[in-house]
Amino acid sequence: MSKGGFSDSYDAVVVGAGNGGLVAAATLAAKGCKTLLLEQHNLPGGFASSFVRGRFEFEPSLHEVSDFGPPHDKGNVRILLEDKIGIDTEWFPVPEAYRLIIPHEKGGRLDATMPFGEEEYLAKMEEYVPGSRESVYKFIRLCEEVVDAFTYLGQSRGNPDKKVLTSKYGNFLKTASYSLQDVLDALKMPYRAQKIITAYWCYLGVGVKDLSFSIFAAMFYRYITKQAFIPRYRSHEFTTALDMKIRELGGDILYNTRVEKILVEDGRVVGVETSHGDRIKTNHVIANTSPHTVYSRLIHPRTAVLEIAWKTCNARKVGFSAFVVYLGLDKSPQELGLNEYSYFIYSTPDTNDIYDAFHRLERPIGQATVCLNNAVPDCSPEGTSIVYLTTLFSGDAWKNVSPAEYFKLKNRIAEEMIDEFEKVVNVNLRDSIEEIEVATPATFARYTGAFNGGIYGYEPVVWDSVLPRMMTMNEEKYIKGLEFAGGFAFRCHGYSSSLQSGETAALLTYKDIMEGK
């Protein structure tokens, strides 16, 4: 077991112990590579962490992990963490997919609680929107084909048989260049069913008129068919379990150690330099951070960043940051009247309007709120509950905020979100707040160093979604020996994507190491 020491040279160095970095380091260490994981913070996980206030331990960012599946029907993430890496973490299923409330929807308030399971989902939708079944059924079949096609693409390791693609996955190809809204329109899905089925859009952070259909389809299908899960002791449980596994496999981890430079010679990685002045030789770096950060702050010399690399960054748009209100309440969920785990509340019907509003520093008009106890009953002491309310902001919405107005501003926005939740769900949270913490884009920037506080990767709009990223992965590799993991990698953001991105980056790096590249 690694006991905290480190050497002067490694097969691979992983920069950042977020979801992608942890999985990458564990995967490489398991393959016998001499691996070093460097993290600027004193904890593993990045956004996948936890913090304690009074008698409550809060989850900073996770709502649920999708593509996880129950033990008898494992999803890719459970297979990755439990079977391939083998970590010791207890997971709880989330009880329902979501409750969606749009108070001012066309035709009156929309309030739908949707279950997991394809048949259950279809039946419930028909109940809320009579006549929707056929189009929703077709939508789910399309989503299934997208998932199957991605699985095939993964198995073909970048060399898919074009005949197989066109014959078996024709719908996947035909929808790949369209938005979610384009496909919903083509299916002639009833309006209110469209609203219900697109509720998860905010997890990808792009309005449905611009959001890539493929990525939404893959996410939606995995949610509905594989349920969603959360760890018993917040994300800090699986990230610490990964830390322990990496050490057990002989990988070295250094916390409080920021990478200052990724050293590049003749277009390839030759080492890293840390905030402690450590100079470590390696020909392979996996960066669990954004290309924006890597090119603007880490690559040394800066002239090693090609013009095309800057163009690629500038063509893409860094996704949203978040604003989260964490509440420790001194009443049980039953006493509070909170019956669901996950609430999506959209104060305005149009997702693109909400998307636009997230760019302005004003009253949030969309929130995703979780009552953790409804999935993990003992996550807080008996007679208490943990609720967190999340909205999104672009980092730039906060760029002119001064420290002197910061605390009042964040409490004002927190209050607006609590008010909206109370009004729409018809409950009272205010009188039971025992602990409160509020995270803003600056908070996420503080703990992770994320580019402008972003919690998402590049926006998965049609032209920059998973498929086009996959198809251009090799040609957009601008520095030899450098791979990316995390929300900015080709799978896009979200816990399940970023975790799996770590495995992909590790396998690509391992291949290069074996081939002496």
Place this chain on the structure above:
Amino acid sequence: MTGDRINIKIKPLGILDLLAFKNLVPGRKKRIQKAPATVIGSLQPVNALACKLHPAVQHLIVGEVREETGDVRTYRLLPHKEKGTEQLAYFRPGQYLSFTFEVEGATVTRPYSISSSPQEALAGYYEITVKRSDGGFISNYIWNNWTVGSEVEAGGPEGQFYYDNLRDRRHIVGIAGGSGITPFRSMAKSILEGDLDISLTLFYGSNRKDEIIFKDDLAALQAASGGRIKVVHVLAEEKVEGFEHGFITAGLLKKYVDLDSCSIFICGPQAMYEHLDSELAKLEMRRKFIRKEVFGEIKNVERLSGYPAEAAGKNFKMLVHMGKRTVEIDAAAGESLLVALERAGLCPPSVCRSGSCGVCRSLLIKGDVFIPADVDGRRQADKKFGYIHPCVTFPLGNLEIVVPRRKVR
């Protein structure tokens, strides 16, 4: 796949959809080629805001030293601009700063509540107020070494001991003991400066009248507050006309305030917390209305309940892995692992020294330890996997631990 084949067309002709697909990569390339090659700046606005709110380090310089009582001094600290600190970080009244000291070859930290107000930080100074105590390693160091012009190093504002309008009642009952008055002075000033829209009734326990810190200050704040600030002095060791006598009890609080409309904030020494815990239990208030500042280093751990008597007074060995170093050091039963690490000159990271912030979080590989339950602020998964907070962890035998290096700031 299920057997149902569907055949989607987005455009009227499916063939157009396939063309659109074929255009996906060329379209992407065109977008990238058309994008500007502008070099991206290394400090984004939100990251800059985070640095202003939570600077890793604040270089300060002592600008003024004031005697408060015979053994209490207030130090006014100014930004040390030549060392790169242009502005002081804004904070919430009640927060503290963690100072770093190099003393006798050891790097040691201490948290001190800020006794000045946020407006004063904007105006260019912090104040901290330090009581010299017998055996107080750092308080004596400050007394002996800090004079006008001394260079001082602190981190950013820390801690959760502050009023929150979404959680607390607007009438705050402050209970302070000795130098625990410091965060309340900051709050009281903020009331007058318009930053805190609350009223404050302060019960301030001192041993003797001449030991009351900020006596005149508090009187002036009360006088100028238009009834929003009231101070009740309680003297433990002498009876003086116009002052309450004894300890702060539930009955005394009830004599002055309607506790059904208050939130209680407590800051003082360990002994006062032990006394108040039983007094406040009598009030049967909801926990949300009672907030306590962490009190720092645990003293007399060996007499806490649950402590295994056989370990008391013993000396152990601790094998420490830190970066590239592995060293064996001494660890005394009565001292926290953090103190042992500091004594050995290892320069471990720490901030709150009270078990809650987790900055000293380290991995216990081998050995038994004692962690007092009421200060065990660890995450549940850390308990599961054997991570500890050395500042509130005490050795019960020989140990082996992995300690992260302190962040370079």
